[in-house]
Amino acid sequence: MAGTSTPKKAPAKEAAPKKASANGAAGFTPDVPDVQIFRDSGHTHESLGLSADDVLAMYRNMLLQRRFEERAAQMYGRQKIAGFLHLYIGQEAVSTGAVWAVRDTDPIITAYRDHGLALARGMSSDAGMAELFGKIDGCSRGKGGSMHFFDVEKHFYGGHGIVGGQIPVGVGMGFASKYKEDGGVSLTFFGDGAINQGAFHEAANLAALYDVPALIIVENNEYAMGTSVERSRGDAQLYKQGYPYGMKTAVIDGMDLFEVYHAFKTLGDDARGETDGQTKPYFVEVQTYRYRGHSMSDPQKYRTKEEMESKKDLDPIIKTKKYIVDHELAGNDALDQIDEDVKAEVMAAVEFAEQSPLPDVSTMYEDVYAKDDFPFTV
Secondary structure, eight states: OOOOOOEOOOSSSSOOOOOOOOOOTTTOOOOOOOOEESSSOOOTTTTTEEEEEEEEHHHHHHHHHHHHHHHHHHHHHHSSSSSSOOTTTTTHHHHHHHHSSSSSTSSSEOOOOOOHHHHHHHOHHHHHHHHHTTOOTSSTTSSSSSGGGGGGTTTOOOOSSSTTTTTHHHHHHHHHHHHTOOOOOEEEEEGGGGGHHHHHHHHHHHHHTTTOEEEEEEEOOOOOTTTEEHHOOOOGGGGGGGGTTTTEEEEEEETTHHHHHHHHHHHHHHHHHTTTTTOEEEEEEEOOOOSSSTTTTOOTTOOOOHHHHHHGOOOOHHHHHHHHTTTTSSOOOHHHEEEEOOHHHHHHHHHHHHHHHHOOOGGGTTOOOTTTTTTTTT
């Protein structure tokens, strides 16, 4: 879908009211959807107000996510990691660009493909890897594993295993920001398969009804488990799901770091009310791609080698590295050193996870009940 980063509006006969009435007594004029498209905008780091150091930090973070998950896959094969493991490889520009664009205090919540967003938000590699190993020093004290990363201090609220279950919670956090008037905006991420869940529609309706400062974000990586969007949707253009709720919508090229950054900066500021003093929700479709299976048990028989080959040039890490070299922000030697540093950090995290103790049985009911003396726990 070609376009620019400016709003696209079709001409309307008359301005639509902020809240359309249920029945048009004086005739009927359909509302015109308000869509912004962030693709092929031609932004540079300078046009976005980013320094060379900013770009290198973002590149390092994407690379950290990639190397962390590559090593996690290896540890899973060695049976050091049990349960499920859903990799984010290919989608790193989404997590990094979004996190860099919003405030550190803006709450973020996501589904079970959560490692990338957690690391982007500043979770330590040690805490993440220890959680994968089920150890006490993990971010969730070894109780959550891959699907339930959590870091309250970083305002990262999961990691949720129930498909779509996090969407009402994310909208609720946006409502809390509006209620407290703290200027925050919530970011709720979910996969394209979750868009068919009733929880999405209920939450979207309430977000629009109460003008909640929330970005409701579908990461469209083209496959819900092993089913393509085209085979599971009557209309595969997911951004239209914001229309029934009178919600502003946006489409973002999720394989382009600068497009993601620009989009989330623009949408986040508008949602929190900085542009017109009015908080509001956005429905956001980020078009991305995952290079690995749905989980480690996925044989990926639903897509061809030709498709995978055609997607290689879209890799956001490769594209960002090329940009850095082409714009002389750093040379290949410096970038190689970043890669070596990241690999060393990840290997140290594996060692940390190996050495971390398993949770003691006495911790079983900790952080579960609000009361220390909750009945039936002893």
